Amino acid sequence: MRKRVLGWLADAALVLYFVFALFPIAWMVILSLKPADQLFSTYFSFSPTLDGYRTVLGDSEGIPFVRFFVNSLVVSVGAVVLSLVVGLPAAYASARWRFKGSENLMFTLLSFRFAPELTVIIPLFVLYQKLGLFDTYVGMVWVLQLVTLPLIVWIMRSYFADLTPELEQAALLDGYTRKQAFFKVALPLVKPGIAAVSLLAFIFAWNNFVFPLILTSNEAQTVTVGALSFLGGDRPKYNLTAAAALVSVVPPLLLALTIQRYLVRGLSFGAVKS
């Protein structure tokens, strides 16, 4: 009997935490569906409307939100692709060979993960103005490497290290070249890892705020900065802010639910494996 009550209490505690975790998201849904005239008159009773979404996606507040959304997509995908092209060979090399300088490069990359972003952004802010990279896709993709490259290299390195080298050696004995062994044997085996780490890197790039805040102004601005603009003015439009916030979290949330199994390794940079 005592055990059952304790178990019931434990479940109740868990539900309590999840109310705290999920209520804000639910409340955003409610706010975003409220008509403007019922924003502050009631809390939980209202006649739902999609007007908030229409306004946000119709760019009618002078905030081109759809373009920001596309910008977020472009720079996040760009950053992930560049990191993969550059990072996969490096991850493979550092997992397969012990050679001078590889550890140093790895730890330099890891240090990017923990460096205060502004140390790099403020000089870039000055530099980008001179080079014409301010407020451009190229400038954003470049700086997002700070986020995506360390993640992709470190996690892919741990996946490659988990592969037994025997498979590749057998392929070499069969007359494959090293290059073929990499592309036809090693790479297909870590495909799930590549997919997961790419999505995770995409999520982190998408969620980034400080880079577009300082290094873009309009042309290449992203949703995270755009969503904040709805809070401006003396009477912030709560329904629009909520709608913008929700629209901007849809891609990361959908992707996150597809890569649950790989998250532990991804979030801990390969330090913890599930």
Add this chain to the structure above:
Amino acid sequence: MGWRLTLRPYVLIVPALLLTCGILYPFGLGLYYTLFDFSASKPQPDMVRFENYTTVFTQEAFWNSAWVTVLYAVGAALVETVLGVAVALLLHRSTLVGRVLEKILILPLMIAPVIAAIIWKLMLQPSVGVVNHLLRPFGLGGVQWTDTPTGALLSSIAVDVWVYTPFVAILALAGLRSLPTSPFEAAAVDGAGWWYTFRRLTLPMLWPYVLVAVIFRFMDSLKVFDIIYALTEGGPGDSTVVLQIRAYLEAIRFQRYSFGISYTIVLWAVVYLAAMVLVKHLGKIQRRAAEVTT
């Protein structure tokens, strides 16, 4: 053949190396700028050597920011660790409720911190926010969440906790699921109570996992920016001006580039010292955990 074998890893790693240099260059440039008095109003700066740093360290504002940053980081990391481990232990019991809830555990973690701050800002608004509305029946309807110094700091920590507790919980849960079963069976045979088992077995073996999470969280919250920027912009007064916000205000708002970068270099040094201490500690903890299992 032989020389090609030794050259190959270098060939593979060169692109990443180049890209790394491309990121290190602005960092080096920033370091160089801190030796000058470079600002928008002074595009032809003079060499001032370490004057920027001496100015930083003698400023009241710096020490205030450092204090706020440490309070934030310690508070956030502490609450997230306790809450995250608790949630992990509850989920580990694997009841029906737990299995259902576990699937949605990561949702807040995947929301951009700046969006999380926007969401909470709407909820914490004193007169029309939903939080005070829900507290009104309990006579707490007038809390000025982000308008008092203490309230603003606690509110921003709360947003951090909301976003990042799942991070600790996920790592702790992975740890719990990878613990060996034999010590627990032995303890059960000896009739050890729940508390004894938890203190003597679960916690020491779980520590390495939890510590990885703590290191990530503590170092990340030392450089917090998004949450504070959206929720309080450092206010009221300068009660939530953490170091990165201070650097932003100096460099971007007041356009004193050199001075702003000096702030971030000092922060960078602090983060590195913290990392070195924590990682050393992690090694010790891992060895101790290994002793428990054997």
